[in-house]
Amino acid sequence: MAYRIQGTVLPDGRRQELFLVDGRFSAQPADGATTLLEDAWLLPGLVDVHAHLQLASPAPDDAPPREKVLASGRAQLDAGVCVVREPGSPDHVSTGLGPADGMPRTVTAGRFLAPAGRYFPGLACEVDDAALPDAAVEELRAGGGTWAKVIGDFPVPEQDFLRTYSREALVEAAARVHEAGGRIAVHCTMPEVVQDAIDAGFDSLEHGTFLQLGQVADAARAGATWVPTRTIEPAVRGLMRAMEMPDAVVRRVDEGLARQPEVLREAVAAGVRVLAGTDAGMGPHGQVAGEVRLLVEAGLDAGVALAAGSWAAREWLGLPGITDGAPADLVAYREDPREAPGALDHPVLVVLDGEIVRDAH
Numbered sequence: 474m475a476y477r478i479q480g481t482v483l484p485d486g487r488r489q490e491l492f493l494v495d496g497r498f499s500a501q502p503a504d505g506a507t508t509l510l511e512d513a514w515l516l517p518g519l520v521d522v523h524a525h526l527q528l529a530s531p532a533p534d535d536a537p538p539r540e541k542v543l544a545s546g547r548a549q550l551d552a553g554v555c556v557v558r559e560p561g562s563p564d565h566v567s568t569g570l571g572p573a574d575g576m577p578r579t580v581t582a583g584r585f586l587a588p589a590g591r592y593f594p595g596l597a598c599e600v601d602d603a604a605l606p607d608a609a610v611e612e613l614r615a616g617g618g619t620w621a622k623v624i625g626d627f628p629v630p631e632q633d634f635l636r637t638y639s640r641e642a643l644v645e646a647a648a649r650v651h652e653a654g655g656r657i658a659v660h661c662t663m664p665e666v667v668q669d670a671i672d673a674g675f676d677s678l679e680h681g682t683f684l685q686l687g688q689v690a691d692a693a694r695a696g697a698t699w700v701p702t703r704t705i706e707p708a709v710r711g712l713m714r715a716m717e718m719p720d721a722v723v724r725r726v727d728e729g730l731a732r733q734p735e736v737l738r739e740a741v742a743a744g745v746r747v748l749a750g751t752d753a754g755m756g757p758h759g760q761v762a763g764e765v766r767l768l769v770e771a772g773l774d775a776g777v778a779l780a781a782g783s784w785a786a787r788e789w790l791g792l793p794g795i796t797d798g799a800p801a802d803l804v805a806y807r808e809d810p811r812e813a814p815g816a817l818d819h820p821v822l823v824v825l826d827g828e829i830v831r832d833a834h
């Protein structure tokens with residue numbers, strides 16, 4: 474089956490006629506191609522670079538893990554998300570899932586790594602300082618060889634945010650994962666943990682709640698990507714109350730979150746790659762359009778914010794955009810989503826690997 478779509482292709486802004494043949498884009502007109510859409514704005518799909526598929530799934534609470542993962546993936550697809558990166562999971566159910574399973578292309582980091590009792594109960598693979606480097610390599614392999622994920626700090630109820638691993642353990646874990654050909658992500662909020670992760674060569678800083686202006690240049694130099702997960706701001710505040718954190722800590726969180734827009738603008742200006750991740754799992758799946766809007770509200774250029782939830786994220790994950798011969802992943806809108814960010818809530822067509830997964834036009 475061959476399809477024809479005509480519209481403006483982002484990021485280039487070329488008005489183009491695209492043919493979808495055998496799951497791939499083709500610039501060559503295909504005989505008998507069915508026209509799906511004309512005069513649309515076309516992106517190579519949205520990307521949520523921080524979502525936990527098994528958590529906050531639309532599937533029932535007592536559904537088997539695989540069913541939960543598949544239901545979350547479908548919710549993401551329905552929102553135009555063709556790629557999900559999962560920085561940590563309670564198990565390995567997401568490993569290897571993709572279009573053949575009716576799922577977005579899924580890149581998982583295997584299990585969350587945290588010391589005993591230092592993450593949400595029951596979710597992490599619990600390892601101490603000495604065991605972290607080996608465990609990171611194990612999870613890298615078990616998750617498909619692309620990413621590992623470390624919880625670098627976490628709030629302790631009624632106390633404060635406390636680091637979970639020594640600087641040495643972080644350095645060693647990053648080195649070992651890189652040696653094994655993978656990349657490594659860190660959940661980090663505290664400035665000292667952010668700094669250690671930057672120095673250790675971590676590839677992505679997840680959350681970065683208290684990332685300081687003075688750390689932006691180091692992050693840029695080290696090539697670290699920042700995923701600020703602004704969508705969960707209300708959930709983070711709620712967590713502080715639920716954990717009965719002292720007033721001073723709650724204030725520090727409020728201040729850190731309030732300062733984040735300025736730090737994000739400086740980070741982008743300094744050349745730090747900022748990407749859109751919703752931290753679905755803390756909240757519902759399929760919200761990356763909202764994260765893109767929050768990046769715009771933080772003062773990022775609308776094109777940069779859109780790239781953060783689409784082509785820049787794909788490129789970072791080694792996936793092509795809309796080019797001749799590439800796998801046909803595409804989401805279409807009626808309006809230019811850079812001019813009308815609300816357009817992202819209404820994809821008129823979603824195509825994954827050449828298959829129509831949503832047609833609402």
Ligand SMILES: [Zn+2]
Binds near residue numbers: 523525560752754
């Ligand atoms: Zn997360």
